[in-house]
Amino acid sequence: MQNQILKLKNEKKAIIIAHYYQDPKIQDIADYVGDSLGMAVFAKKTDAPIAVVCGVKFMAETIKVMNPHKKILLPDPDAGCSLADSCTPAIFNYFKSKYPGAFVMTYVNSSLEIKALSDVIVTSANAVKIAQQMPKDQKIIFGPDQHLGRYVSKQAGRELILFPGNCFVHTSFSAKAMYEIKKQHPEAALIAHPECEDVILSQADFVGSTGQMLCFTQESEYKTFIVMTEAGIMHQMKKNSPNKEFIMGPDLSGCSCNECPHMKLNTLEKIHACLFAETPEVNIAPDLAEKALVPINRMMEMT
Ligand code: SF4
Known part of the structure; x- marks a missing residue:
């Protein structure tokens, strides 16, 4: 199956971009393996017309927004993220409304709708650096992962208002x-x-x-x-x-096999099928893409 995928990939001049949390068999056929921002930046640097994103939905959406002219394929359309899904626009808007004037710093592990409601997007690699650049008297909301937010707050020496989300993995x-x-x-x-x-x-x-x-x-x-x-x-x-x-590291069940079930929805068979049929494709409404790109571009400027 790996050989069949590589043959099809070459025929279609496509690239395969995988997150570190993918199955090793998928990582081994990828043109790039990295974190969510690295995946998007890699896609931007290539001329490939098609990119198969082996990760979850928010990653594929971010890659599409940053690469609007590429066909972005997500092998399993149900590969979501419970952290991203737990923070809906209605809940986030309500949370924001309690802190008028706050600057909104949002982790890349969020939906495009949440990104569009934010002032800057951050990754776990650059969040501290970005928080340190904010004026000292600026109120800052951090979402949706409270634990990353608490860590950033300590490292940057800045008080952050934490949205109460978390990654169950x-x-x-x-x-x-x-x-x-x-x-x-x-x-x-x-x-x-x-x-x-x-x-x-x-x-x-x-x-x-x-x-x-x-x-x-x-x-x-x-x-x-x-x-x-x-x-x-x-x-x-x-x-x-x-x-x-x-x-x-051991998890609460005593097992040393802590895997994300969303990430693991992707399989070699699904990658082959999606590359062959060029579906499911990720498409974003132009006005949503435009709004979400603003805080993403601000992150790029600040790092
Ligand atoms: S590991 Fe956590 S944050 Fe990452 S996709 Fe899975 S549930 Fe979401």
Whole structure:
């Protein structure tokens, strides 16, 4: 199936862009593997007329807005994100209405409608840098992930008004089991994504976005890592540092297999079918795309 996809991809001059949380078999046939912003920026740099986005809906939508002339395909149209879906425009507008005059800083893991209601979009890699640039007396709303917001607030030394959303994948790590694994591997570095709860982050030797975590495992002198994010990232970590050991962080069920079911909806079969039929395609209403692009472009300017 991988060979058939690669043949079809070459015939159609298409590209496959995958998120770090995809199945390793998908990552291995991708032209680019990275985080959501990296995926959009990579698509922008290529002339390919078609991009298959192996990730979730908000990623495909962001890529479409930043690449309006490309045909953007999402292998499974049901690949949503419960964090993004939990923050609806009605709820977000109500939340905003309680803080008149607040600047709205929104995580890229949100729908286009929420992006369109925001002043700037941030990623887990650039949120601290952007928060630090805001005037000290400016009220700032941060949404939809409260844990990332709390981390950004501490790092940037800025008070943020946190929308109460969270990612169930990153909040399902067990602190109790994490302490046990740390005791068993005192030589290991605990690395965590800032969508994890504070009880996890406060024990981490390194906190960063998926791309930053990957760099840390390559560049640091540690030989063993306890990884507190979605299991898919382990594939690139093992590939890039074959002589190092990676231990997946334990979740509340006691299992070290913390996977995002939305991300894992994509399969090789669905990728082949969508590339063959060039559907389902992501299309965005022009006025929504125009409104959502404003805070995305502001993020690019501020970073
Ligand atoms: S890992 Fe969390 S934030 Fe990312 S797509 Fe899955 S539910 Fe959404």
